[in-house]
Amino acid sequence: MRFLLIPIFLMALTLNSAAIGVDKKRLKDPVLEARAQQIMTQLRCLVCQNQSIVESDAGLAVDLRAIVREQVLAGQTDSQIIDFMTSRYGDWVLLKPPFKAATALLWLGPIFLLLIGGFFVFRYVRQKPVASTVEPLSPEEEKRLKHILRDNK
């Protein structure tokens, strides 16, 4: 077990990397700060595309984090802050796309495909085994078979 200690220790070090280490100005109230960070994880860093603004040190991400903190401090609700962002940057700013007509295929597509696949699997499993069309061996063939098997011994 001791040989595991070093890997575990090293892995524990990497846990920190997800936390925000770059902002000096955080909210003093830890509850508000936690809420602000929770909102930030939902917002896309628009210049890095596949990171949230929490994970990015891009200039725009820093600005957007500051705005989220300001608005949390000003008593805005989560949905008001999200609306502020989507009214400027569209749904693209949300890492989790909302469910609407344009995104229905995105959300329902996998379920749809699963149903289609499930249908074929179901049909395959329920298929009646093909009736055996092989004729039983004639007495002569039986004899030959026995002969061959004996020879091989």
Next chain:
Amino acid sequence: MLFKRFLPLFIFAGIFVAFVVGLSLNPREIPSALINKAAPEFSLPPLQGDGIGLASTDLSNPDHIIIVNFFASWCGPCRIEHPALEALGQMEGVKLFGIAYKDKPAHSLSFLKSLGNPYAKIGTDLKGRSAIDWGVTGTPETFILKDGVIRYQHIGPIHDVQMAEILAIVTELQQEGQ
């Protein structure tokens, strides 16, 4: 029976088409949320000793098509599109305004001094907060407005291709009201 034999081919063709279409789309093209909406409220200070700044009231000029361009001296593509902006600034019935994005006024000034100033008015957005109200993600970005309403947004420098598109949109907007 014939259909069943060709079914894999049909499925392949379907997937092929989906991939060709899907992969030729540009994921960097961010659809603007501000099209057909009024420009955001703002009032920006001028570059030092240069005019009177830029405010949202400047944008609702009924006689002109307004083009707003976000630029910065530190932005390379902004140099590339500079000749295009000069051409737009000289067009009849068009007013070109500039917003200096996160740029020291002294730097913006020397940038415009060396390349020429195509803008009728310039505002300075030192902290980039106004740019966020415009849904701007970086420089250069260009907006075309009519009667204070944003009608078109272009992200990135204006090359010949986009210039043709922008000219077409300006002409279309000019004819719209007549």
